[in-house]
Amino acid sequence: MKKSIILLSMIFGLFAMYACSEDDAATDNDDDNDETTGDVVATPTLAFDEFNASAVTVSFDGDEITIVSNALPNHTSPYWSANDDLYIDPIVADEESISPGNITEASYTLTVPTEPELASTSTETGLGAIGISVTGVPIYNQSEGPTDVTEGTASGFDWSGGHSGPTGYHYHVEARDVGETSPLTIDDDELLGIMSDGFLIYGRKCNSIGDYPIDGDASNGHYATTQHSTEEFYHYHIVNEIYLNTYYLLFGVDLQGTQNAIM
Structure with a gap:
């Protein structure tokens, strides 16, 4: 037994x-x-289908994503040369305030991690390109040379929120609804582009709730699903605050991740 x-x-x-x-x-x-490591989630590759294929090339190499743009947008503007098919007379831009220079080909390269992480401290953005938009045009902050954008400078922005400067054509503010077919976000949840810290930026509204997010951090970033992912991941939204009585800055806040150079 x-x-x-x-x-x-x-x-x-x-x-x-x-x-x-x-x-x-x-x-x-x-x-x-x-795919997650704590709060780190890979950038949804589906989002890159939104970028203007005529201007932007996206390549994936292990744990890195490289975005290369020629900065030639796929929308109309008075900043195209007069003989270009996309040239239009000014719609919202004050003709006297249009800055000199036409839209011309340039080269921008940004390499970011496939799984961007929030940094321990935020980073203030500086002059020049701080992101690349879905059209291929670089995203700038509120600075224009030694000072912030003034009403006089802003009155020369085209309907897409861009103008020419010493480094070429770029965006400062959200596009304006003037009846044009826009590849850019206009008070909606559409993808705007990718910032230099590797986080995507969307319009003022969030696809997860169909409205303006209320849980954004100091840079209006948060974890939520989007039209590009059923898994929550960190991304930015345009801050829903009026600038100079008329405009919405694309990105006038700090980067919450680690900044990568746009060359």
Whole structure:
């Protein structure tokens, strides 16, 4: 009788050990297949389908994404040369305030991690390109040379929120609804582009709720699903605050991730 009890105990023990090892293996496999590491989620590749293929090339190499743009937008503007098919007379821009220079080809390259992470401290943006839009045009902050954008400068912005400067054509503010077919966000949840820290930026509204987000951080970034991912990931939205009584700055706040150079 004692031998039978001992034999049964040995069999039960072996079964328990096997069961535990199977559970551990399943957990390891689940961890390997999980795209998240804490709060870090890979940038949804579907979002890059929104970029203007005539201007932007996106390549994936391991844990990096490289975005290369020639900065030639796919929309009309008075900043095109007069003989270009996309040239139009000024719609919202004050003709006397239009800055000199036409839209011309340029080169911008941004390499970011596929899984951008929030930094321990935020980073103030500076002069020049701080992101690349879906049209391929660089995104600028509120600065224009040594000072912030003034009403006089802003009155020369075209309907897409852009103008020419010493470094070429770029955007400062959200596009304006003037009846043109726009590839840019206009008070909606559409993708605007990618910032230099690797986080995507969307319009003033969030697809997850169909309205303006109320849980944004100091840079109006938050974790939520979008039209590009059913999994929540960190992304920015245009801050829903009027600038100079008329405009919405595309990005007049700090970067919450680690800044990468746009060359």
